[in-house]
Amino acid sequence: MTAPRPAAANGGTDADDGSAGPHRLPPPRPAYDAHTWKEIAHLLLNLPVAVIGFTYAFTVLVAGGVLTLTVIGLPLLAVSLLVSRQLGKMERARARKLLGVRVEEPSPLPLGRSGGPVQWVWMALRDPVGWRTLLYDVIRLPWGILTFVTTLTSLFVLWPVLPYLARLMANLDRAMVRGLLSPSDELERRIAELESDRGIVVDTAAADLRRIERDLHDGAQARLVNLAMGLGLAKEKLLEDPDAAAAMVDEAHGEVKLALQELRDLARGIHPAVLTDRGLDAALSAVASRCTVPVKVSVDLPARPAPAIEGIAYFTVSELLQNISKHSGARTASVDAWRADDRLLLQVRDDGRGGARLDGGSGMRGLAERLGAVDGLFVVDSPPGGPTVITAELPWRDRQE
Known part of the structure; x- marks a missing residue:
């Protein structure tokens, strides 16, 4: 205190x-x-x-x-x-x-x-x-x-x-x-901070919308267009060459499965169903299971925080684990989440090569800005040679049932 x-x-x-x-x-x-x-x-x-x-x-x-x-x-x-x-x-x-x-x-x-x-x-x-x-x-x-x-x-x-x-x-x-x-006056300072945070939130939301639009256009939408064309060709060949039409329908069936999977992945990127239904513990375990490095997850929370805080916590850990998979060269990693007074704390560790910096790319800087927009903190401790310890701190807000 x-x-x-x-x-x-x-x-x-x-x-x-x-x-x-x-x-x-x-x-x-x-x-x-x-x-x-x-x-x-x-x-x-x-x-x-x-x-x-x-x-x-x-x-x-x-x-x-x-x-x-x-x-x-x-x-x-x-x-x-x-x-x-x-x-x-x-x-x-x-x-x-x-x-x-x-x-x-x-x-x-x-x-x-x-x-x-x-x-x-x-x-x-x-x-x-x-x-x-x-x-x-x-x-x-x-x-x-x-x-x-x-x-x-x-x-x-x-x-x-x-x-x-x-x-x-x-x-x-x-x-x-x-x-x-x-x-x-403290009010003047807070107004300046809130104006800065509002700009960051608007820019972040616009970037997320562009990402969703790009993923839809390049992924599921392209597959659905190919699916419609394939079914159209299969319909024309249905009477002339039933075997070829059947093969086209089978191929279209595979495209449908891929399109559905891409839509599920996209929905998970917006807000995963497991986070809504089962909370941060299950959601972090799910995202850790997709990491290429073995990850130990420990969540010690007396209750669920507000959905907005829960969502920011989830996507922060998700992006950090993606960075571990792509760049760290680590053999093991861990994720810890706990509550201290009126703050939600997250800590992600890995035994990789280290060298991560806030100014090293837009990813880390973007995470720091997102947390800062809600009065959070983002601290990177990553000496060359590792290990890397990244701590994120968010304000705790009670969930309104």
Whole structure:
């Protein structure tokens, strides 16, 4: 279980860092202590950091505005916003080190699950964290000049009151960091993830429909066309040459059997009857029996999950076992399925040559995207020489009878 976050993690400060919390006055402290010198150092660094940030933000906004009229404008702006995120990360680290501000890092954008380059660019352009960091960089230049000049002057002129001035300006810096560099609202992040997942689901469904159409066209439909032609010829020869007609009917009978088998295989690829009737244990045992490698299946589930989760689990294992048959060179394999808290876990092992990677082909990447679309996880551990251990994790949803 996830440990509760400390109070300082929500944009507050640690009790012993000498900085003010959001709802209380700063604790008393000596005029020139370690915290004061850190604040002075932060204020003196404001100017060079602000110049760099402002130059970058100004260049991005001007160049982005001009180049949006060209094909490279929006992709360049999207990449610039991702770089802006990294600048914000460095500023949070500086504030954490010198001001004691504990601001959580924003959640990363789910770019790895985007449906393609266009969706990737669109998601980056809509990132509120990147835009707020650019705003932070723009407004920091005048503030950086003010804090640098005030602090530097006070070091030689206003030495007795410098700790109080530094404290006041540092508190305003803390407010800026919390207000502009804090994580986006959780709802915004979830909306971005759901939009990405929706695109993946739509693309996956379209690819499945194309596969079914191709299998029907190249398989059962072609056989049925040949069957109709054969029966037509047999009908013409029925009176002239009964023996030849009988042979054609026998051949047509064989074509019917093959067409039926192909239709059964196609139906199994859409949703196997054994999964609907008997559940994941029997379905995984059935698919394991068709693997060219001996597979040990162990399913320990207290009940059946929701049909959608059950289906994803089945097809994930089915594709992994196909990969073992075709590519692994393994002698044995195993499939384990169990429930842990509110998650369904699947683990497929083989003693083959290893070397499987998420970026090694569309198959593994497609499985990772499908699981990610339902808040699942897909982890590949396959060093060269093996063994290969692939773990899939799905949210558990109870079956509604």
